[in-house]
Amino acid sequence: MTTEAGFEPVELLAALVAAASEAHTRRTWVRRVAEVLARALPLVRLELGEPIEGTSEVEVMSSGADGGAVTTTRRRLQEPEIAALRSGRIDESARRGASVRSRIVVPLGGAGAAMFVALSLGPGARLPPPLAARLGEVLFHLLRGQEVTQRVAELSRRAHVENRELREQARHGERERPLVAQSAVMKEVLGRIDAVAPFDTTVLLAGESGTGKELLAQRLHRLSGRGHRSLMAINCGALPANLVESALFGHEAGAFTGATRRHLGVFERADRGTLFLDEVGELPLEVQVKLLRALQSQEFERVGGEERVRVDVRVIAATHRELEPMVAAGTFRRDLFFRLCVFPIRVPPLRERLDELPALTAALMADIAARLRLPAPAVPAEALVRLARHAWPGNVRELGNVLEAAIILGRGSTLAIDTALAVDPAPAPAAVEPLEAAIRRCITGALRACEGRIYGPNGAAEALGLKPGTLQSKMRKLGIEREAFLKGDANE
């Protein structure tokens, strides 16, 4: 038996099986089946419809014959579709004459079918109902097969993620350090952490570098209902824009040069757990948009992928920068700021809680001495006085470093605090602004004053005494976008 288009059903069957068996998602299945059918029929469009239970609507995935993007829409079920699903018979009621397209509805799975395929054929074309019914049977079984393939892929992905999760947890368990909080300000911080922990509320930890934000994020995660799942951390400032996006959302094989395999991002790996977004203020603007969307919908696409990945992630963000001035300067999105700043917690610098210096010193000393396999020397009162006089620009991290050096220099028997502090290279505290922050401030200020204009006599480059190319390269490096400063429809 051959069709009017003259194809051999056996060949078609072989091609359909080959195309459908490799489809990991229903979307790919629809595209591949449409491609194969288009080789045998004058197919204009293929639709796969699944009525939505309890409604008179149907979700339709549809693909043109050219294998382009598959679209998903939701609309009312049409009469011919209802009839075909109910009776399990082909509906050819939309068969038209030689100059107009026809549409044939093929139920998948006999009377009371749960799905259908609708084929729109070019003018004058026809698929005889017996052949269409056979095609329906084949597609029904191929679709069942696709569901199994998808389920297996999903289970294997979960197993992979859980395996990684367990390994992370084992490592994380080793890593978590005791948290000292004896001062009134730190007790207050801990109170807020413990209060918000059981909820999925997004928390923003703001404080200078080394104040213990990551340690607090670990406690928050442990006390939440997700504590037995993984806590994934990413430092948003450590990678350039294109890599941050892939680190957050993952990428598909072939997404860019060197992407030989699919890579899961931290969002996916934190599924059902917690994601710690450290240094969130460093995120380039273009990635901020994508992060906002992912936070709002808990859905995203891997870089180079079409499939929407759904996750269930609780987010803790941290920043050593003041985000509000960045919002005012246009370098941090206002909407993202409000999405993150649901429950802000300020972590005070060490100089504001010197009353817990003795307890911190004791806890850090015990930890460091155990790691170095040295006895922990006693801490004389004058050493504590000396420590209390230091400004601690690097906060608790710096205190740990000084103590480690003091233990080593004292060879495990005394604590050589003075010598250790004398070689402490931590920057002076104070009003000194990091160079990058100063550059960012100058550039954003100029762009604001010039309303996003870079070139020409009123442009930001001239105002800053830079070549436009140099300014643009600095902006790229700092993730500053000109668009954020445009007024109305101002243009270059």
Ligand SMILES: Nc1ncnc2c1ncn2[C@@H]1O[C@H](COP(=O)(O)OP(=O)(O)OP(=O)(O)O)[C@@H](O)[C@H]1O
């Ligand atoms: N309250 C604390 N009790 C015990 N150890 C602490 C405390 N706070 C910080 N530390 C220790 O100080 C070091 C720095 O802490 P942590 O990495 O959590 O700071 P952070 O604020 O996240 O720093 P950064 O912003 O630079 O990432 C870690 O070794 C941590 O264990």
